[in-house]
Amino acid sequence: MxxxxxxxxxxxxxxxxxxxxxxxxxxxxxxxxxxxxxxxxxxxxxxxxxxxxxxxxxxxxxxxxxxxxxxxxxxxxxxxxxxxxxxxxxxxxxVPAIKPAATLSQTKVIGLLATPATIHRSYTHELISSFASDCEVRMIGSTRLVEIAEEKLRGLPVSIDEIAEIIKPWQKDVDCIILGCTHFPLIKDEIRQALDKAIVIVDSGxxxxxxxxxxxxxxxxxxxxxxxxxxxxxxxxxxxxxxxxxxxxxxxxxxxxxxxxx
Structure with missing residues (x-):
């Protein structure tokens, strides 16, 4: 095996x-x-x-x-x-699923949800330049969402309101969100609940x-x-x-x- x-x-x-x-x-x-x-x-x-x-x-x-x-x-x-x-x-x-998100987006306004370190890494910006140059990529770096995912697997409740507040800057603009941290698919359902409209959510899993x-x-x-x-x-x-x-x-x-x- x-x-x-x-x-x-x-x-x-x-x-x-x-x-x-x-x-x-x-x-x-x-x-x-x-x-x-x-x-x-x-x-x-x-x-x-x-x-x-x-x-x-x-x-x-x-x-x-x-x-x-x-x-x-x-x-x-x-x-x-x-x-x-x-x-x-x-x-x-x-790596963040920037290429598929750029292909799926209709409005060409994409949200990248990741850790602050990933948001600021030059490698991330090179991916955007290479695969999403025709898109506006709006980025949110959140350590708190990482903690929420960790807490969920330890049996603690997840606050949809807290997630909604974190992603609030996107609510009226983006049509596709990239989960750019492997923690975030663990709270994908909660992220979807926190959104006020149908948005495509992609990750690299x-x-x-x-x-x-x-x-x-x-x-x-x-x-x-x-x-x-x-x-x-x-x-x-x-x-x-x-x-x-x-x-x-x-x-x-x-x-x-x-x-x-x-």
Whole structure:
């Protein structure tokens, strides 16, 4: 059975995991999140690179991983070249789905919802220039939405009014929203409820899953049902509720990462 490692600073990458698990269930998945340093958007780049490289390379060797997914937009813009030099296996990153949004938009006014770090990253602006030069891209950077997604998986209620206030600047203009953080698909239904009109919402999850399937090549048609592994780097609040959410999507209870020496 082939093994795929999915890495993020928090639980946002679970949105990517769910797309992967739905498309390629015959793979062993390892979901690892570095919540001791959450959120990654507030780390210095050299610290983010050091932590990611250490955790990913250690787990890849420990579990004989066949492919790595960096399920974090912020980390992907920084760590991919170094990881690809360090590892002999494919490393897949995530980027905001700007190209498909530009194609889908009728008004050519698009909203990009991401973390503040992704909003300000030059890589994001290069994507806009390359794939959405005929569009007006209005950006909102929100760390609070990341926290809301984390809280949801720990069993806490989500305030539609709070989300509506965050995205209020868009309500009368954009016709397509890009979820430019892997946390945001976890609250996609709530974001949709907070909008006052029908707006197309896109993210990169399905595209990532298709890319991983292509890179893995031929896979067995039959497989035994199994639980996938979860690692985290620090204790979490509402751990029982989070483990319950993980079990519902075929992930085992969290195990501590004994890899960090920072």
């Amino acid at each position: 082939k093994t795929v490692l999915i890495f993020d600073s928090g639980v946002g990458g679970l949105s990517v995991y769910q797309e992967l698990q739905a498309l390629i269930p015959q793979v062993q998945y390892i979901y690892a999140f570095d919540n001791a340093a959450f959120p990654y958007g507030e780390l210095e780049e050299d610290v983010l690179l050091q932590r990611t490289q250490h955790i990913v390379c250690s787990l890849a060797e420990q579990h004989n991983v066949d492919l790595v997914v960096i399920a974090c937009n912020t980390a992907s813009t920084i760590v991919l070249p170094t990881l690809r030099e360090s590892l002999s296996i494919p490393v897949v990153g995530v 399905k595209a990532i899953a298709n890319r991983v399937k292509d890179l893995l090549g031929d896979l067995p048609l039959s497989y035994k049902k199994h639980l996938n592994l979860t690692y985290n780097s620090a204790a979490t609040n509402n751990e029982a509720a989070l483990n319950s959410s993980l079990e519902k999507i075929q992930l085992n209870a969290m195990q501590p990462l004994h890899l960090l020496d920072f």
